[in-house]
Amino acid sequence: MPIMNQYKSGFVSIIGPSNSGKSTLMNAILNFQLSPVTSKIQTTKERISGIYNNDKIQFILYDNPGFINKSYNKLLYKYMERASISSIYNSDIILLVIDINNSIECNIKIIQSIINKVRNPLKILLNKCDLVSQDICDIYKKINKDIIFISSKKKTNIPDLIQNIINILPFHKPYFNLKNNISDKNNRFFIPKIIEKYILKSYYYEIPYSTYVLLKEFKEKEDISIISCEIIVEKKSQVSIILGNKGLMLKKIAIQSRKEIEIFIGQKVYLDLFVRVICNWRDNDNFLKTFVYNK
Ligand SMILES: Nc1nc2c(ncn2[C@@H]2O[C@H](COP(=O)(O)OP(=O)(O)OP(=O)(O)O)[C@@H](O)[C@H]2O)c(=O)[nH]1
Ligand SMILES: [Mg+2]
Known part of the structure; x- marks a missing residue:
């Protein structure tokens, strides 16, 4: 039984443009293929929750639908957007996942708009770093020194990211009594x-x-x-x-x-x-x- 006043627990939301690697990151953190990954956009239509557990820590990870392009006018996309937005406001930590292969201007615009919106602790993650040279990372480092560079597919820097999350998590007793479960969904x-x-x-x-x-x-x-x-x-x-x-x-x-x-x-x-x-x-x-x- 964990000592409750030393126990850390909370909610962590993964957000970002479609196809940036949010679900791959979720699976890398959990070390389990929980959230479906494909090369197509809008693979994740509903928020998917996963639970990271160890003796002193529990965090609930939410993998969200990707940001919705304004030109998508079907009702489904409104629901997807709502799922993603509610996650932003109800989490202890937000992980913004960006594909480093997209244009720097476009990525900086997204990062800035999320920084302006989000009040909770935010980690900016540039993903798919296995596909670019160090020079590209250096450009981003000069723009924002807090950016974390990862490859969810190769699991590069994932242990450091998990430690970062744990450092920020509040002291709280576990929300779910699901020690051996990887998700609260069945x-x-x-x-x-x-x-x-x-x-x-x-x-x-x-x-x-x-x-x-x-x-x-x-x-x-x-x-x-x-x-x-x-x-x-x-x-x-x-x-x-x-x-x-x-x-x-x-x-x-x-x-x-x-x-x-x-x-x-x-x-x-x-x-x-x-x-x-x-x-x-x-x-x-x-x-x-x-x-x-x-x-
Ligand atoms: N090379 C490389 N490919 C990656 C990495 N992370 C994800 N991918 C690939 O990027 C594609 C999209 O990954 P997903 O995890 O489904 O992306 P997503 O952000 O969840 O996408 P949506 O659910 O559609 O919003 C897949 O083909 C992944 O294999 C990475 O670190 N490196
Ligand atoms: Mg996904």
Whole structure:
């Protein structure tokens, strides 16, 4: 049992532009593949929480959707933005993740706008440093000496970052009594996310952004879990694209997803996938409130 007056605990939010490596950072800190990562923008649609635990420390990490471009006018993006903003105001520490490969002017603009907005302790992280030369880092160092340079993919500087977080965390008893859990969300939340990840990785153009996966059945038996999910698309014409020639594309998604779900839940899985059309679900408030943002 930890001595409570020495225990540190708090909430840490990861924010930043889409594709900057927020989810990769979350997984690097937790040392576990919790949050789905792909090379496509807007992979993370809902806030994903993970818990970092040791004998004296617990912090809850929130991986948020990326900043939303003003030209994205579907309702879904308003919900994503709201999730991200609420995180800024309700955290003990904010980690702003920026892709160092983007233009310096653009990055400085983002950093400045967040510094102006945020009142809580803020760490500015320039990510993907494995892809640039030291000269680029030096330019940023001259502009802001507090910037931390990391590579989430190669796990460079992650232990230092964790120590930095721990230094700032307030003394507080643990918020969650979940010593051995990596998240306060359960398998029911993460199973559809794994399938979504393979859809994002496998399809192009509008499909990755027009699909959402819903869990319909999750029966945990002694030796196998029976899972069935629906892949929601926006238009009839997208059904055949998801299925692919003779259904082979969907079959491939099912095989990849099943293998990863088996590792995630630690049990054999029987997985059924169905495709269903919900017209324009990204603009359907009822659908978004009921199925996406109620968890
Ligand atoms: N080379 C390199 N690639 C990285 C690094 N961090 C992330 N990536 C890659 O960048 C892409 C986006 O990573 P994500 O972690 O999904 O980015 P995100 O910010 O969560 O993106 P959204 O959820 O869409 O907002 C993936 O292809 C990652 O493999 C890094 O440190 N170095
Ligand atoms: Mg993400």
